[in-house]
Amino acid sequence: MSLEAVPALPPMVRLEGVSKTYRRGTVEVPVLEAVNLTIDTGAFEAFMGPSGSGKSTLLNLISGLDRPTTGVVEVAGRNLAELNDRELSDWRAAHVGFVFQLYNLIPVLTAAENVELPLLLTPLSRAERRRHVAAALELVGLSHRVGHRPPQMSGGEQQRVAIARAIVTDPDLIIADEPTGDLDRKAAEAVLDLFGVLHRDLHKTLVMVTHDPHAAERAGRVHHLEKGVLQ
Amino acid sequence: MVPLYYNARSLWARRLSTSLTVLGLGLVVFVFSAVLMLANGIESALASGGDPANAVILRKGATSELVSGVERDAVRILATDRAVASGPDGAPLVAGELVVLVALPRGGGQAMNTTTRGVEPESFTARPEVRLVSGRKPRPGTNEVVLGKALVGSSPDATLGGELRFAQQRWPVVGVFEARAGAFESELWADATRLGGAFSRPAYSSALVRLGSAAAMADFVKRVEEDPRFTLEAKPEPTYWADQASGLATFIRVLGLFVSLVFSVGAVLGAMITMYSQVATRIAELGMLRAVGFRRRSVLASVVVESVMLGAAGGILGALGALTTRWIHVRTLNFQTFSEVTFGFTPTPAILLGAVLFGTVMGLIGGLLPALRAARLSILDALRA
Ligand SMILES: Nc1ncnc2c1ncn2[C@@H]1O[C@H](COP(=O)(O)OP(=O)(O)O)[C@@H](O)[C@H]1O
Numbered sequence: 001m002s003l004e005a006v007p008a009l010p011p012m013v014r015l016e017g018v019s020k021t022y023r024r025g026t027v028e029v030p031v032l033e034a035v036n037l038t039i040d041t042g043a044f045e046a047f048m049g050p051s052g053s054g055k056s057t058l059l060n061l062i063s064g065l066d067r068p069t070t071g072v073v074e075v076a077g078r079n080l081a082e083l084n085d086r087e088l089s090d091w092r093a094a095h096v097g098f099v100f101q102l103y104n105l106i107p108v109l110t111a112a113e114n115v116e117l118p119l120l121l122t123p124l125s126r127a128e129r130r131r132h133v134a135a136a137l138e139l140v141g142l143s144h145r146v147g148h149r150p151p152q153m154s155g156g157e158q159q160r161v162a163i164a165r166a167i168v169t170d171p172d173l174i175i176a177d178e179p180t181g182d183l184d185r186k187a188a189e190a191v192l193d194l195f196g197v198l199h200r201d202l203h204k205t206l207v208m209v210t211h212d213p214h215a216a217e218r219a220g221r222v223h224h225l226e227k228g229v230l231q
Numbered sequence: 232m233v234p235l236y237y238n239a240r241s242l243w244a245r246r247l248s249t250s251l252t253v254l255g256l257g258l259v260v261f262v263f264s265a266v267l268m269l270a271n272g273i274e275s276a277l278a279s280g281g282d283p284a285n286a287v288i289l290r291k292g293a294t295s296e297l298v299s300g301v302e303r304d305a306v307r308i309l310a311t312d313r314a315v316a317s318g319p320d321g322a323p324l325v326a327g328e329l330v331v332l333v334a335l336p337r338g339g340g341q342a343m344n345t346t347t348r349g350v351e352p353e354s355f356t357a358r359p360e361v362r363l364v365s366g367r368k369p370r371p372g373t374n375e376v377v378l379g380k381a382l383v384g385s386s387p388d389a390t391l392g393g394e395l396r397f398a399q400q401r402w403p404v405v406g407v408f409e410a411r412a413g414a415f416e417s418e419l420w421a422d423a424t425r426l427g428g429a430f431s432r433p434a435y436s437s438a439l440v441r442l443g444s445a446a447a448m449a450d451f452v453k454r455v456e457e458d459p460r461f462t463l464e465a466k467p468e469p470t471y472w473a474d475q476a477s478g479l480a481t482f483i484r485v486l487g488l489f490v491s492l493v494f495s496v497g498a499v500l501g502a503m504i505t506m507y508s509q510v511a512t513r514i515a516e517l518g519m520l521r522a523v524g525f526r527r528r529s530v531l532a533s534v535v536v537e538s539v540m541l542g543a544a545g546g547i548l549g550a551l552g553a554l555t556t557r558w559i560h561v562r563t564l565n566f567q568t569f570s571e572v573t574f575g576f577t578p579t580p581a582i583l584l585g586a587v588l589f590g591t592v593m594g595l596i597g598g599l600l601p602a603l604r605a606a607r608l609s610i611l612d613a614l615r616a
Binding site: 060066085086089090091093094098100104106108117118 | 516
């Protein structure tokens, strides 16, 4: 079997001439300027840069939470400008898993119920949902915590529940904004190890924003942003 | 759909504000359902009197016995109708009756208008639901009276063995009767001729005619209507009493619904404030839901549903609270007959269902604006919160 026989997969993310400007009163604040970027399917890439350099803004454009002022954002073969607000919601549900800095779990729901949330947007039956939730929690090593609620868990555990929630729908792309920003060294390593598993064993495409050089080390490629310009 | 247990547990997580809101909603629903139960109670108190085989004869167009007049001759003519039943003694079961209002002292210098019915022996025979609970029937041709059960104790001398004074005469109480909780229980019964004499009223107010069967009623009503010898009309007794009740009951209903409506504004505002603060404290959660793909519409529905839960809980609480009024009895003036009536709060499944629905609708309305706000949130702003 030769490598050449494997057809080259199209890139997961393609940004072309993307810029983003926020309006603050009468002043226009440019946040991203003429960004061109390609992220291959199955890649694990990180974005670094000082605060306010536009990392989160870039991530929000890639994940379909925000729209560019100019330029084209194409993710998983889809030009996101073609989708209206509602279609974009459905698209995110189908294609993107989110990991936030502050986990964003719902405190009144158990770990299993939190993980199940994105599955409620799929046509899966209750039994199938339960199976997927169990598998995702198993993967992040929290099978023994299914019935616990976030306030009863450590920050590291909560972030692993959030990762289980991000992968439970088997999305093409996992987006992580400062996933280790609120964790101690040990918990951060556990989270990064999990990202390694998602990348190597499950062939997920991961895009991560981080301040943490240890975290960036794990990525296959690190992009630097400086005042809205990709270096 | 955002799962319902998320809403239920979020409400539970803020138990204090949740229970205060439910209490406010419940209070309004309580007023709402208690008033409807009261109107219902009035109707059944006044309308439960009456036998479908009995006809009440009034002057054409008269709305109540008080403003009606029936000549003694007319009563004799009615007694010859073929549909009229006969009593045990073979005499036709027809009674001329005279209704007057008598002011009995209530204590404290106040007086109480009491419907006083001049009756004939057939009045008792034709109304088997009227049964003596103590004492005996008045002897015809005397001033002896019997009291409806509800009147006992309402005036210092209104007891068995007491002696009432009105129209410059003495009226000894020789018995107390009940009438299946109907309007008669709020009446004083005396001899028709003696009462007519005391009040200088030669004619009757009404006549009671007992028919052989209720089936003969329709034809009898028609014959009375068309009889050229008098201008009277006949009504089945239950219809007559229902008509008497409807005026007061409708008044109470309209007043009660108006009051509930005014109060409901406050309860709706309470629900709205609670839901606004629920949305405000859960902005990050709502932002996450939107990010992972829940549509604006789902978030909107979720907040509305949560508010509806509050409303339904208030509705159930209010309805249950209203059920406790079953043990309360009220005495008031029926301004259609200007007499005192006693009644209770009578619940029906429709009232209880309506109460829960009313609470639910208040919750729904209170939730609309907070839900709109939640649905309009920018995902990025919400996630940053
Ligand atoms: N909604 C917004 N309105 C106005 N300015 C914004 C908005 N979002 C971000 N910005 C500005 O854009 C710049 C880049 O923000 P961000 O992408 O969050 O940077 P980073 O993630 O690198 O810290 C900042 O100066 C920030 O103040």
